[in-house]
Amino acid sequence: MTNVSVMTFNILSVLPILVLAGFGMIVLFVDILFSKRLGDKNILAYLSLAGIIIAAIVSRGTTPIALYSFNETFVIDNYSLFFNFIFLLSTGLVILISHQYMKRENINYGEYYALILFSTIGMMLMASGADLLNIYIGLEVMSISIYVLTGLKRSKLTSNEASLKYFLLGAFATGFLLYGVSIIYGATGSFNLKEIADFLINKGDVTGPFVYLGVGLIIIGLGFKVASVPFHAWVPDVYEGAPTAVTAFMSVGPKAAAFAAFIRILMTAFGSTHYEWQKIVYVLAILTMTVGNVVAVAQTNIKRMLAYSSIAHAGYLLVALVAANTLGVSGMLFYLLTYVFMNIGVFAIVIILSQRNDGFMQINDYAGLGYKHPLLAIAMTLFLLSMAGIPPTAGFIGKFYIFSAAIKSGYIGLAVIGMINSVISVYYYLRVTVVMYMQEPVREFYPLTISPFIVAAVVISVIGTLHLGIFPSKIMELVQQSILTMR
Amino acid sequence: MITVTHYIVLSAILFTLGVVGVLIRRNAIVVFMCIELMLNAVNLSFVAFAHYLHSMNGQLFVFFTMTVAAAEAAVGLAIIVAVFRNKETVNIDDINIMKW
Numbered sequence: 039m040t041n042v043s044v045m046t047f048n049i050l051s052v053l054p055i056l057v058l059a060g061f062g063m064i065v066l067f068v069d070i071l072f073s074k075r076l077g078d079k080n081i082l083a084y085l086s087l088a089g090i091i092i093a094a095i096v097s098r099g100t101t102p103i104a105l106y107s108f109n110e111t112f113v114i115d116n117y118s119l120f121f122n123f124i125f126l127l128s129t130g131l132v133i134l135i136s137h138q139y140m141k142r143e144n145i146n147y148g149e150y151y152a153l154i155l156f157s158t159i160g161m162m163l164m165a166s167g168a169d170l171l172n173i174y175i176g177l178e179v180m181s182i183s184i185y186v187l188t189g190l191k192r193s194k195l196t197s198n199e200a201s202l203k204y205f206l207l208g209a210f211a212t213g214f215l216l217y218g219v220s221i222i223y224g225a226t227g228s229f230n231l232k233e234i235a236d237f238l239i240n241k242g243d244v245t246g247p248f249v250y251l252g253v254g255l256i257i258i259g260l261g262f263k264v265a266s267v268p269f270h271a272w273v274p275d276v277y278e279g280a281p282t283a284v285t286a287f288m289s290v291g292p293k294a295a296a297f298a299a300f301i302r303i304l305m306t307a308f309g310s311t312h313y314e315w316q317k318i319v320y321v322l323a324i325l326t327m328t329v330g331n332v333v334a335v336a337q338t339n340i341k342r343m344l345a346y347s348s349i350a351h352a353g354y355l356l357v358a359l360v361a362a363n364t365l366g367v368s369g370m371l372f373y374l375l376t377y378v379f380m381n382i383g384v385f386a387i388v389i390i391l392s393q394r395n396d397g398f399m400q401i402n403d404y405a406g407l408g409y410k411h412p413l414l415a416i417a418m419t420l421f422l423l424s425m426a427g428i429p430p431t432a433g434f435i436g437k438f439y440i441f442s443a444a445i446k447s448g449y450i451g452l453a454v455i456g457m458i459n460s461v462i463s464v465y466y467y468l469r470v471t472v473v474m475y476m477q478e479p480v481r482e483f484y485p486l487t488i489s490p491f492i493v494a495a496v497v498i499s500v501i502g503t504l505h506l507g508i509f510p511s512k513i514m515e516l517v518q519q520s521i522l523t524m525r
Numbered sequence: 526m527i528t529v530t531h532y533i534v535l536s537a538i539l540f541t542l543g544v545v546g547v548l549i550r551r552n553a554i555v556v557f558m559c560i561e562l563m564l565n566a567v568n569l570s571f572v573a574f575a576h577y578l579h580s581m582n583g584q585l586f587v588f589f590t591m592t593v594a595a596a597e598a599a600v601g602l603a604i605i606v607a608v609f610r611n612k613e614t615v616n617i618d619d620i621n622i623m624k625w
Binding site: 195 | 533540543544547553556557560563564566567570571574577578580582583585586589590593596597600601603604605607608611612617620621622623624
């Protein structure tokens with residue numbers, strides 16, 4: 039039947055993943071072997087940061103052509119390298135902001151750091167997968183780690199509930215994704231994205247309806263992971279119930295990873311059926327933006343408001359996917375990078391200001407912050423303005439690229455709806471600012487204990503948000519390079 | 526003569542049963558079992574397609590699906606146990622502290 043052949047096997051191509059896996063194991067071993075002598079477990083945070091820095095050094099640089107390895111199931115191109123950078127940056131920032139939080143909430147378990155590293159491995163597999171099997175494994179490695187992280191506060195019912203909801207709905211959505219993969223396999227005879235694309239170009243009309251069914255099911259599965267409406271029901275509950283540091287983590291990295299897989303599957307494998315899947319994504323984009331922004335207006339809990347805002351941001355990113363041109367994809371990559379800075383920055387400040395057991399999570403608790411802690415209030419205002427898309431912040435440039443891509447592809451209506459949504463979002467972002475500066479404090483601001491780690495995270499986020507907003511051209515060049523080798 | 530169509534129809538029926546079960550059952554463990562049923566329906570279609578296409582890839586995928594399902598079961602049951610310890614119920618209608 040088939041001849042056995044030796045696989046093209048390049049261990050160097052997965053070196054960043056191996057580094058992270060190695061450091062994850064080391065963290066687990068150190069935690070178990072020296073648990074008595076470790077004290078506050080600072081060393082585990084240092085070890086994980088070291089792992090992330092080494093992985094970033096290993097995966098830096100660019101490549102002129104796409105390098106395939108492991109029998110063409112794994113690919114290194116500028117696209118995956120750029121996503122690796124996004125994942126490592128977001129994981130590094132999350133470790134910086136979680137260090138103090140974990141001690142305060144009394145959930146300073148060593149496996150937290152290991153699970154975050156393992157989840158990052160899953161994301162990198164998703165962005166580098168050139169094969170549906172690899173993307174599926176990456177998705178599961180990422181998700182299973184996050185199910186556990188969500189339920190990390192074992193004794194707290196909201197955390198348990200969030201974890202159960204996320205797990206059941208996540209596994210349910212994975213079932214749809216898998217069924218889609220199996221139908222695509224039956225219709226085209228392959229899992230490899232390039233082979234699927236070749237098959238569809240040469241004899242796609244034979245198996246048309248099956249391919250559409252498969253693509254639809256895959257869009258359901260990945261639409262769940264990027265939190266698009268109508269597959270968004272889990273987002274607010276999970277974001278609210280999970281420990282805040284974990285919320286920061288899962289609002290950035292996994293979303294970027296799911297978008298990475300989304301673009302690669304839809305553009306590489308199903309590029310020839312472009313006009314069919316575009317209609318579905320078009321509807322999803324409009325629903326996601328509108329529902330996210332309108333419901334966010336009604337929220338009083340800051341974590342829940344940020345959850346709906348993250349749904350709305352997924353909607354903007356889907357607009358870029360509908361545009362499906364070079365400008366759209368590069369705008370999406372740029373937006374994901376800016377989203378890392380502004381979102382983790384906001385969560386860092388939420389962590390600084392909250393109290394044990396998620397005290398002070400209402401938006402009203404921020405009243406008077408502008409007078410008591412002016413620096414924190416300025417940073418918070420900057421991040422919120424960036425999320426609303428106001429110049430000179432990075433969020434403005436990101437939205438500018440995405441909407442101009444939509445207009446360039448002829449989706450003027452979509453761009454207009456996106457801008458109307460952007461205006462709605464200004465209301466609830468600025469409401470926090472108004473509360474901070476124009477209302478009398480309703481609570482005592484206790485002397486805050488701020489660790490140098492979290493300050494570093496806030497400073498990096500502020501610099502990133504401003505730098506990308508004022509000098510976007512350099513990153514934009516890198517982003518445009520990163521999609522050249524993709525197809 | 527049993528053709529590939531029979532297997533695909535059977536797998537579609539099993540998958541639908543799983544989906545309906547997830548939507549209408551209220552016990553978290555039964556919901557989880559229905560999700561496993563969905564995954565196994567997919568496995569069946571993978572094997573049927575692999576046999577039909579004379580390719581090993583589909584059968585390979587099944588091993589990965591089973592491994593992942595096992596990992597998911599370990600994590601999922603642990604989560605259900607954690608919920609039960611705090612709440613003494615696994616009925617998902619009662620697990621409703623957070624609502625929009």
